[in-house]
Amino acid sequence: MEYDVVIVGAGPSGLSAAIRIKQLAAENEQDVSVCLIEKGSEVGAHILSGAVIEPRALNELIPDWKDKGAPLNTPATDDRFLLLTRETSYKLPTPPQMHNHGNYIISLGNLCRWLATQAEELGVEIYPGFAAAEVLYNDQGAVVGVATGDMGVDREGQPTDQYAPGMELRARYTLFAEGCRGSLTKILFERFKLREGVDPQTYGIGIKELWEVDPTQHVPGKIVHTVGWPLDPSTYGGSFLYHMENHQVAVGFVIGLGYANPHLSPFEEFQRFKTHPDIRPTFEGGRRIAYGARAISAGGIQSVPKLIFPGGALIGDTAGFLNMPKIKGTHTAMKSGMVAAEATFEAIKAGRGADEVTAYPESLKRSWLWEELHEVRNIKP
Structure with a gap:
């Protein structure tokens, strides 16, 4: 299956990225296909947070969220x-x-379920119950998508009568929104040396x-x-x-x-x-x-890795955008997904693919997210 963008993880950052890409596609009258996969049985199943949300990013993403029934009650x-x-x-x-x-005090799982409905209304294909098990690369070593894991195997890994092989989801760009210590993100850290020159994460x-x-x-x-x-x-x-x-x-x-x-x-x-x-x-x-x-x-801005590599980018808590003194990361995760989406859309619009979207980290460092994390850089780490 081939798409323009594949997003791994239906948390706040992944869903915000999917929504923003489709918004921009509609505004520019372009057809951009977006697929989002989620390992949980449903969107929100693996979401766990406090949560008190600062609605700044949501205000930017969906200004009429109150009229649309967002669960901020x-x-x-x-x-x-x-x-x-x-x-x-x-x-x-x-x-x-x-x-x-x-x-607002919220259920973050319910907010993600609501964001998923907004994304689907815009045309995003969301597939819960499918965990990304492998990163796909082209001959030049660029990321070109992910493969889901085989289903219906026994404890020894052998196929049962319910066996279904994993699927390859190929894309011009793949955004990884796996959350803290994502399994594929750790592989990307090593392959592309994304943690060189930054502090160890705490x-x-x-x-x-x-x-x-x-x-x-x-x-x-x-x-x-x-x-x-x-x-x-x-x-x-x-x-x-x-x-x-x-x-x-x-x-x-x-x-x-x-x-x-x-x-x-x-x-x-x-x-x-x-x-x-x-x-x-x-x-x-x-x-x-x-x-x-x-x-x-909890490492803060000093521990944020390199965010881009050929064919993809890291967004949300998989990159570590938590504002520890605020004890909040939902608004920063959403903002990172939105900024990555805007840069990715411009790359697709220009006919590019499987390269580094340098506009993402450049734009992020000009955003309120970076300013916010920079202000509190010495409080905990």
């Missing part, structure tokens, strides 16, 4: 920043980067649970971040509680993966955190309805 109303000790807590001034006025682990709580404990729009107990002063980490709609609270715990204590269990520290006298009441009488964990790229 809970405006942030109250910011609290607490230092926890074993027995009590102290309210601290909220750092300016963590002010959430104008932001990582954290984020563990999240979604609770349905007692209505008396629920304050829609309330945001709480904590530092301190149960972690010791030498261990980087903290927590969040986001009061969503429908009496739901998203609670999460993040720990930097540079912790020195080999016996530390991030999961057990998270469970201890929920027993704190100022945290426990939120969950008493409630029930946990979902849970998960994910890796987090």
Whole structure:
């Protein structure tokens, strides 16, 4: 199967890139084919985030998102920043980067599902349930697409009666939006030496649970971040509680993966955190309805790799655009996808393919995304 653009990953950056390319194609009356594949069983199935979203990129991508029913239903109303000790807590001034006025508490999975409907209305072909297993190259070594994995194999890798071979999806340009530590992205790092000359990436682990709580404990729009107990002063980490709609609270715990204590269990520290006298009441009488964990790229602008290579580009968290002091990366992931889409469309419009889209990193460094990450470059890394 051949397309102009293949996108790997239906997260915020991949979907934003797909939408932006089709918008530009419509504006220029050009036919540009876009295919997006997603390893999850449905769009949003592998999405896990807090999430409080800053709508800046969404405003640019789909200015009338409110009229189109985007699932941003809970405006942030109250910011609290607490230092926890074993027995009590102290309210601290909220750092300016963590002010959430104008932001929304959302389900990022639901936002991605909504973005997918917008993309499909524009003509994007989305195939959930297909994981990209291999990068395809031409004789000159440029990326020319991906191949999906074989399906219907047993635990030894042998075909069963449900066997279906993987498909080759070839494209003039391939955008990789795999998220943190993407399997194909790691291969691209090595093949094209994309990490040369930049700082090593640093990582954290984020563990999240979604609770349905007692209505008396629920304050829609309330945001709480904590530092301190149960972690010791030498261990980087903290927590969040986001009061969503429908009496739901998203609670999460993040720990930097540079912790020195080999016996530390991030999961057990998270469970201890929920027993704190100022945290426990939120969950008493409630029930946990979902849970998960994910890796987090926390190195900041110093760790952003080279973003382009012949035939493709890296977008979103696979490149590491998280703004760590803000604890937000959705808006930056979306913006990176949009900028890459604009540069890729211009290359296709010019009749190019399988080369480096140099306009992408050049435009990105002139955008508000780069300025935002540059301003906070010395806070965590």
